[in-house]
Amino acid sequence: MDQILTLFYENREFIFLIIVSIFLGIEVISNVPAVLHTPLMSGANAIHGVVIIGSIIIMLEADPTNYFALILGFLAVVLGTLNVVGGFVVTNRMLEMFKKKDKK
Amino acid sequence: MTGILGNSILEICYIAASITFILGLKMLSSPDKARKGNLYAAYGMGLAIVATILFKEEFSSEKTLNYVLIFAGLLVGTVVGTRMALKVKMTAMPQMVSFFNGMGGACAAVISLVEFDHVMHTGEFDLGLMIVIILGLIIGSVSFAGSIIAYGKLEGKIGDKAFPGSQIINILLLIAIVGLGGYLASMSVPSSTLLYAVLGISLLYGVLFVMPIGGADMPVVISLLNSFTGVAAAFGGFIYGNQAMLTGGILVGSAGTILTVLMCTAMNRSLANVIIGSFGGGGAAAAAGGEQGTVKEITATDAAILLAYASKVSVVPGYGLAVAQAQHTVHSLEKALDDKGVEFTYAIHPVAGRMPGHMNVLLAEADVPYPKLLEMEDANDQMANTDVVLVIGANDVVNPAAENDPSSPIYGMPIIQVLDAKNVIVMKRSMGKGYAGIENELFFHDKNRMLFGDAKDSLEKLIAEVKSL
CATH class of the missing domain: 1.20.5 (Single alpha-helices involved in coiled-coils or other helix-helix interfaces)
Structure with missing residues (x-):
């Protein structure tokens, strides 16, 4: 207790x-209106990519001779970057279409 | 640079990043600001990443390899991620989101593995830290495995597989995860073997959790897994005492949960029902009893005449329209009928397509003017004075069984009441079932005519016929 x-x-x-x-x-x-549910989910998905900060901290703190930590840390950086970059680009592509229509 | 100046700059950058996340999410919920909101959050993320690399640790030459690997990882992830995101078709968006979500979950799980290894080396076993590491591992790996299965299902690579007793197995696995995880956290010297056992069971649970859930419920599952990954990222924030990770993760965790609930409300189902109900498996048995009536076909010529002499036409688009890449063609039909003075609207069901809002994105891609897209309630109000309803590649969202057949698995889901209109034309490739895998009595109704064929081909024929009238 x-x-x-x-x-x-x-x-x-x-x-x-x-x-x-x-x-x-x-x-x-x-x-949020139902129209934006999909882009919102996608945008939120990109934001939790903030987990990449953790993977960078791992790499910064890892002992350069500890290959286990270095390899996994590298993997984590790649995975996190995929989440962040892919997430934001996909969301932007979806929202681009809404913008085109606003101009008309 | 570290010291007090570096640390302060780092924390200021984290605060700025947290603000952009909050503003970004807020702006993503209004159509005209959404794109800016997404960019703000992306800038905030970039700032947090750069600041961490520059200010978190003093650069020392023996760690050159670490820095090289960080930049290599960022480069690989950016190139691959951008390519995937730019190449994916708009119809495949839901599975792409699911895939990226899985990557985030995997990242959180890997962080926990490395931190556990780190703790084993230093020998500083702290109960709080162990709990956070283990929870991050469990949630991250469940999210990873579940997202990849959801991705495979939406890509059509994995079918719905419900086997008897899967609920019980899932509950047993969950108990095993909690039990082993709790025991591991309380051990005075934690065991690596046990950690990998927890990892294995969590991955298995993620697979079995999503496996029996049917196609129609996949968006809800992706949204739920999205909030899981948010929580996993927050546990990462706990490990490092990092506020940016903590706020970002928790924000997504709670916003994702609310979004999941909103999606369930749109389908008039409870979250528990989605997870335990195993839609795909149970549905087929319930539908088998329905009697088969006769189906009346219509030719493209007759359909075109019906459309051209109507004063008000409404289109109910579904995933079939998107698969046939016919969103541009339907827009051409809209223009052709517009020239004849026919009022043309689109009735959008909240869950048309594969995710709520998915259909709006697809039609926006084809430059359909925003005011022509009616939400379900407005569309239903206008249905009684609509002459022709054209159902293109939609099925479950217009199935009357949702209103009058309590034994139907989709009973209670709000539908577009196409039978209130004077005529209904259903354009479909075949008599195949919708995503929920159930029969649709609408097809056999008196008011309804079927126009079989690929949505795009049929629409092109319709346009040609309308123009020649």
Whole structure:
């Protein structure tokens, strides 16, 4: 029990941030029209690509002789970049079509 | 550069990135700002990546290899990702999103593996850290395996496979994951073997979780897995005390969950029903009892006459239209009929295509003017004074069974009430079933005529006939 309480207390700021972010996420998209569901899902998909920061940190901290960490870290950077770049480009392609129509 | 200056710059960049994520998501929910919002979030992401490389650690020459590998990874990912994203057809968008989502999940899982290895080397076992590493691994790998299966299903490479008892197996696997994960976190010296066991079971669970879920529910599943990856990214943020990862991940986690619920509402089903219901398997049995009536065909010439002398025509587009790449052709038909003074609208079901909003994107690609796209409620209101409804490659979204057959798997889903119109013409390749795999009694109805053939060919014939009148 004490262990769990300590865990909670040490991370109270993060837990606070998480709770506020949850409500923010709900609030931010609650009025989205059905037309934009697909691009929104795709855009959100690109944003969670922020996980790439973690893979870069791995690479920065890895011991240059630890090949296990280097190889997996490299793999993580590639995967994360695919998520970020692919996600944003695909979303942009979808939204480009909405823009063309606005001009007319 | 590290020190207090470098660290401060780094944190400021992270705060800026978090702001762009929030603004980006916000702007993505309004049609005229959406594109800008996406670009803002992309700039924010770029800033966070560059700042991490520059300011997180002091550059030292013995780590040259690390930096080379980072840049190589970024380059490979950018080139491959851009190529895939630019080459994919608009109809294949849902599976592309699913694929990229899987990559993010895999990235989170790999981070957990490396961090576990790191902890094993340093010997600093902290309960909180272990919990976060294990949760990141579980959720990341479930999301990865599930997304790849969803990708394969939408590509048509993997069929729906529901086998008896799959629910029980899934629940047992889930209990095993939680049990083993909890035990692993509480061990005084964690075991690598156990970690790989958790990884294996999580991957298996991801596969079995998506496998029995039928095609029509795939968008909901992708949206759900999208929020899973968001949560996995947030656990990564916990590992490194990184606020940008934490806010970005949690935002997507909660926004994705709400989006999933919104999609379920559009189909009038509960999330539990989608996950446990295993649509694809159960549907076929329920539909087998329906009696077969007679189907009346119509020729392209007759259909064209019907259309040209109508005063109001409405089109219900479905995935079949997109597969035949006929969105431009239908727009030509719209113009041809417009010249004859026929009022032409599109009735868009919220889940037409493969994902909510997918059909709007496809029609926008063909330059169909925005005001002609009616949402389902408006379209249904106008249905009674519509002369001809042209159903092109749509099936389940116009199936009356959703309203009058409680045994139907799609019972309760709102539909476009095409039978309120004076005439219905269904354009289809064959008498095949829709994505939900059930019979459609609309085809046998008195008011309905069938025009068989590839949607694009049939439309071209219609245009030629209309123009010659």
